[in-house]
Amino acid sequence: xxxxxxxxxxxxxxxGLHRFRPRLEMRQTTSGLRTAAMIAAGLAVGLGLSAxxxxxSGVRPGDLVNEFIVQIFASPKNISAxxxxxxxxxxxxxxxxxxFKARFWNIxxxxxxxxxxxxxxxVATFDIGPEGLRLPLMALAAxxxxxxxxxxxxxxxxxxxxxxxxxxxLLNYVALNFLLHLLYGPWQDPVSAFPHSEQFxxxxxxxxxxxQSLNASLIVALALTVLVTVALTASRxxxxxxFVHTNATMARAVGVPVVLLTLAAxxxSGALSGLxxxxxSAGIEYRMTQSFFIGYGxxxxxxxxxxxxxxxxxxxxxxxVAVLMVAxxxxxxxxxxxxxxxQLIQAIIVICVAASDFFIRHRVQWLTG
Amino acid sequence: xxxxxxxWIANIxxxxxxxxxxxxxxxxxxxxxxxxxxxxxxxLMGAMAGAGAVIVMGGYPLLALVIAAAAAATxxxxxATLTIGLRVNQVISGLLMVFLAQGLTSLIATQQGWTxxxxxxxxxxxxGPLKDIPVVGPILFNQDxxxxxxxxxxxxxxxxxxxxxxxxxxxxxxxxxEAADAAGVNITLYRLAAVIIGAALVGLAGGYLTxxxxxxxxxxxxxxxxxxxxxxxxxxxxxxxxxxxxxxLFGCVEALIPRVAAAGIGVPQYFMLMLPYAVTLGVMVWxxxxxxxxxxxxxxxxxxxxxxxxx
Numbered sequence: 001x002x003x004x005x006x007x008x009x010x011x012x013x014x015x016g017l018h019r020f021r022p023r024l025e026m027r028q029t030t031s032g033l034r035t036a037a038m039i040a041a042g043l044a045v046g047l048g049l050s051a052x053x054x055x056x057s058g059v060r061p062g063d064l065v066n067e068f069i070v071q072i073f074a075s076p077k078n079i080s081a082x083x084x085x086x087x088x089x090x091x092x093x094x095x096x097x098x099x100f101k102a103r104f105w106n107i108x109x110x111x112x113x114x115x116x117x118x119x120x121x122x123v124a125t126f127d128i129g130p131e132g133l134r135l136p137l138m139a140l141a142a143x144x145x146x147x148x149x150x151x152x153x154x155x156x157x158x159x160x161x162x163x164x165x166x167x168x169x170l171l172n173y174v175a176l177n178f179l180l181h182l183l184y185g186p187w188q189d190p191v192s193a194f195p196h197s198e199q200f201x202x203x204x205x206x207x208x209x210x211x212q213s214l215n216a217s218l219i220v221a222l223a224l225t226v227l228v229t230v231a232l233t234a235s236r237x238x239x240x241x242x243f244v245h246t247n248a249t250m251a252r253a254v255g256v257p258v259v260l261l262t263l264a265a266x267x268x269s270g271a272l273s274g275l276x277x278x279x280x281s282a283g284i285e286y287r288m289t290q291s292f293f294i295g296y297g298x299x300x301x302x303x304x305x306x307x308x309x310x311x312x313x314x315x316x317x318x319x320x321v322a323v324l325m326v327a328x329x330x331x332x333x334x335x336x337x338x339x340x341x342x343q344l345i346q347a348i349i350v351i352c353v354a355a356s357d358f359f360i361r362h363r364v365q366w367l368t369g
Numbered sequence: 370x371x372x373x374x375x376x377w378i379a380n381i382x383x384x385x386x387x388x389x390x391x392x393x394x395x396x397x398x399x400x401x402x403x404x405x406x407x408x409x410x411x412x413l414m415g416a417m418a419g420a421g422a423v424i425v426m427g428g429y430p431l432l433a434l435v436i437a438a439a440a441a442a443t444x445x446x447x448x449a450t451l452t453i454g455l456r457v458n459q460v461i462s463g464l465l466m467v468f469l470a471q472g473l474t475s476l477i478a479t480q481q482g483w484t485x486x487x488x489x490x491x492x493x494x495x496x497g498p499l500k501d502i503p504v505v506g507p508i509l510f511n512q513d514x515x516x517x518x519x520x521x522x523x524x525x526x527x528x529x530x531x532x533x534x535x536x537x538x539x540x541x542x543x544x545x546x547e548a549a550d551a552a553g554v555n556i557t558l559y560r561l562a563a564v565i566i567g568a569a570l571v572g573l574a575g576g577y578l579t580x581x582x583x584x585x586x587x588x589x590x591x592x593x594x595x596x597x598x599x600x601x602x603x604x605x606x607x608x609x610x611x612x613x614x615x616x617x618l619f620g621c622v623e624a625l626i627p628r629v630a631a632a633g634i635g636v637p638q639y640f641m642l643m644l645p646y647a648v649t650l651g652v653m654v655w656x657x658x659x660x661x662x663x664x665x666x667x668x669x670x671x672x673x674x675x676x677x678x679x680x
Contacts, residue, residue: 024677057480105460160657165406165460166600167653170646173593181639298468305461338479340588344472351451351465358455362675 025363035360042356046349053344057337067334068327078326080212084284086322087217088276092300093307093314094228095272101232101241101309102265103248108153108168109273110297111175112146116274117281118182119145121197121288124204125187131203138204139220139278146274147267149175154266158259164266172297183290197288206283217283221315224272228311231268241265245309273300295343302350321346377621377628379507382516383582385620387412387574389519391598392605392612393526394570399607400530401563402543403452404671406463409595410470411441411568415575417474420586421483423490423579430491434515434576441572442565444470449564453557456673467595475588483586490584491515513581515573519613522570527609539563543667546674556674571595593646600649604656607665615652622648 055061072078092109099106106112119141123129129137149171156162183195191198206216232238243251244258252258280292299321307313328342391408398405405411418440422433444466451462478484491513499510530536541549542559550556578594579586597619605611626641 024675026675026678057476107464156654156657160654162653162657163600163603166596166603167650169596170593170600170650173646174643177639177643181637184639185637298471301464302468338476340472340475340479342472343468344476347465347469347472351447351469354457354461354465355451355455357457362456 021367023365023367025365027361027363030360038356038360039353042353043349045356046352049348049352050345053348054331054337054341057335057341059331059335059337067330068323071330072323072327076212080214081326082319082322083218084213084215085325086319087221087283088279088296089299089303089318089322089325090221090315091224091272091276091279092296093303093318094224094311095269095276096300096304097307097309097311097314098228098232098265098272099269100304101245102262103245104154104157104262104266104269105165106150106168106266106269106273107165107297107301108150108171108175109269109276109300110293111168111172112149112270112273113277113280113293113296114172114175114179115145115149116142116277117145117288117292118179118277119143119274120278120281121187124200124282125197134203135206135282138282139275142274142278143271144274146270146272146277148270150266150270150273154263154270157266158263179288180290183288187288189287195290200282200286204282205286206279215283217279220275220279220283224275225311225315228272232311237261237264276300298343299346302346306350306353373628373632375504375507377624379511380624380628381617381620382512382519383620384623385616386516386519387577387582387594388598388601388619389574389613389616390522390577391571391574391595392601392616393523393609394567394574395598395602396567396605396607396609396612397526397530397539397570398563398567399602399670400543400667401539401560402546402667402669402672402674403560403564404459404463405448405564405567406460406599407448407466407470407568407595408463408571408598409591409593410467411444411571412575412578412591412595412598413467413470413474413589414444415441415572416579416590417478417483417575417586418572419576420486420488420579421478421481423488424483424486428489430489430580431514433580434491434573437576437580438569438573441575442569444473444572445565445568448568449561452673453560453564456675459671459673471589478586478588485585485587487585490580515577515581523609523613530609540667543669546669546672550674550676556676560674571598574598597645597649600653604652606656607667618652619645619648 051061051064054064059067072082092113095109095112096106120138123134123138123141127134150168153162153164153167153171156167157164180195183197187197188194189196189198206220208215209218230238232241240251240256240261243256244261248258276296277293281288285292299318303314303317303321306317324342324345328337328339328345331337331341332339391412394411395405395408415437419433419437422436423430426432447469448462448466451457451465452459475484493511494514494517496510500506502510528536530539538549538554539559541552542554542556542563546556549559574594575591578590583590601612601615601619604615622645626644629636629641630638
C-alpha cells in the first residue's frame with residue numbers, strides 16, 4: 001500500500017506525497033447480488049489456484065474435469081460414496097456452526113469426536129443394554145463423550161476466562177494419546193491384534209438403506225440438520241443466541257443469560273462432534289480406528305465459516321467438501337497425489353472466499369494526485 | 370541420581386529453545402496488535418523447509434535454519450495480506466495458516482521424498498575446556514549454537530521493544546493505532562514488519578525441531594508446540610523474559626518424558642505424552658487465577674485498523 005511511504009517520524013507530510021493510495025470506506029449496506037458476485041469470484045480464484053496446483057502435480061488438465069465432475073456424478077457408486085462421506089462432515093459443520101454462533105471458538109472437534117467414538121465403542125464392546133436399544137445407547141454415549149470433552153474448556157472460559165481456542169486444541173492432543181493408549185492397550189482387537197477396536201456386531205451398526213453403500217448415518221445427519229435449524233432459527237434459544245452473537249455486551253445488559261446460552265451452545269457443539277465420531281465408527285468403519293477423526297475438525301471449522309454458521313448452508317457446503325474428499329481419494333489412487341492435497345485445496349478455497357469478504361464490506365477508492 | 374539430574378537438566382535448553390524462540394516471535398507480532406494463531410503452521414513450514422534444505426544441500430545446517438525462517442516469513446506474507454491488507458478476522462486467518470501449512474508441508478515433503486528421511490543436522494558445539502567443568506560444564510557449555518544464541522536474541526528483542534523508538538512505536542501501534550496513526554506512525558508498515566519478523570522466529574523454532582533436534586521430517590511434527598507457544602505468551606503476559614522462563618519450564622517437562630520411560634517408571638507411555646498439553650492447560654488456568662500482576666497485553670490485539678473508521 002502506498003501509504004508506506006509516509007514518514008516514519010513526525011506528523012504526516014502534505015498529502016502530495018501520497019501519489020496513489022487506497023481509501024477505504026465501510027459499506028453501510030451491500031446488495032445481495034454484489035455479495036453473491038464477490039463470493040463467486042473468490043470461489044473461482046480459489047478453484048483456479050487449486051486447479052493450477054493439481055496440474056503442476058501431474059494431473060492432466062482434461063482429467064481434472066473428469067475426476068471432479070464426470071466420475072463423481074456419473075456413477076451411483078461414487079454418488080453414494082459422497083453421501084456416506086457427507087454424513088459426518090455435515091455433523092461437524094453443524095457442531096462448529098452452533099459453537100461459533102455463541103462466539104465460542106471450538107477448535108477441539110477432533111478430541112470430542114474421539115471421546116464420542118470411545119463412548120460408542122464402550123457400549124458396543126461391553127454389550128451394554130439390550131440389543132434392540134444398543135444403537136441408540138451408543139449414540140447417547142457418543143453425545144455424552146463429546147459433551148464431557150468440551151465441558152472443561154467451556155467452564156474454564158466462562159468462569160475464569162481461559163482462552164477456549166487453546167484449551168480445546170490442547171485437549172485434542174490429550175484425547176489422541178488416550179485413544180492410542182486404549183487401542184494399543186486394553187481395547188486392542190483380540191482377533192487381529194491390530195491397533196483398532198474389535199469389530200462392531202450387526203446390531204451395533206447403522207443400518208444400510210438398500211442403495212449402494214448408503215446407510216442410516218445420512219439420515220442421522222439430516223435429522224440433526226433439521227433439529228439444529230429449528231433450534232437456531234425458530235426457537236427462543238436461537239433468537240437469544242443471535243442476540244449474543246451480534247452484541248454480547250448489550251445482551252448481558254438487558255438480562256439475556258449469556259453465560260448459560262454460551263454453555264448450552266458449547267455443550268451442544270460437543271454433543272454433535274461426539275455424534276460425528278459415532279457415525280464414522282458405527283456407519284463407515286464399524287470399529288474405532290486410530291485415525292478416523294483426522295481432518296474433520298479442520299473441515300468443520302471451514303464449513304461453518306463458509307456457511308456463516310447457518311445450518312442449512314453448512315449442510316450444502318459439507319456436501320461439496322465430501323465431493324472433494326472422494327475426488328481426493330481417487331487422485332490418491334490414480335496419481336499418487338497425497339491426501340494432504342485435499343486439505344491444501346480446502347484451505348486455499350477458504351482463504352480466497354475470506355479475502356472476497358473484504359470487497360463485500362468495503363468500498364475501495366484510489367486517490368490520485 | 371545425580372547423573373539422572375545432570376543428564377535431565379543438560380537436555381532442558383534444547384527442548385526449551387523452540388518454545389522460547391516461537392514465543393518471542395509471537396510477542397513481537399502481537400505487540401503490534403496482530404493476533405497470530407497460525408504459530409503451529411509457521412512452525413511446520415520452518416521445520417519442513419529446514420529439513421528439505423539440509424537434504425537438498427547435503428549439509429549446511431546453519432544455512433538451512435536461515436531458510437527455515439525465510440520460508441515461514443514467506444508464508445507470513447499471505448497471513449499479512451489477509452489480516453493487515455484485507456482485514457479478515459484474525460482468528461480465522463490464523464487457523465487458515467495452520468490448515469494451509471499442514472496441507473502444504475505434507476504435500477511438498479511427500480512429493481520431494483523428504484518425509485521420514487534421516488539426515489545429519491546441526492551438532493553440539495562444546496565450548497573448549499569449559500565443558501569439562503563438573504556439573505556446570507555439560508549443562509551450560511555443551512550445547513548447540515542456537516542455544517547459545519537464544520539469550521542474546523532475547524536481549525536484543527527486549528532492548529528494542531522497551532528501549533528504542535522503534536519499539537515504542539511498535540507498542541503504540543498495538544495499544545492505540547488511532548493515536549499512533551495521528552502521530553505519523555505507519556501502521557501498515559509496522560504491523561507488516563512485526564508479522565514477518567515474528568513468523569521468521571517461529572519458523573526458526575520449527576527449523577530447530579528438524580535440523581537440530583530430530584534430524585528428520587515427519588508430517589505434523591510440530592506436535593502442538595506452536596499452540597503451546599501461544600499459551601506461553603499469555604502466561605508471560607507479553608513480557609519476553611517471562612516467556613523465556615516459561616519456555617524453560619516446558620523444556621523441563623519435555624526433557625523429562627523420555628527419561629521417565631528410560632528409568633523404568635511404570636507410567637503408561639501415552640499418559641506421559643499427554644503431559645506437555647496437560648501442563649500447558651494447567652499453566653493457563655493458573656495464569657487466569659493469578660491475574661493480578663501487570664499484563665502488557667496490547668489493547669488493540671486482534672483488531673484490524675481502518676484509518677477511515679477512526680473515531
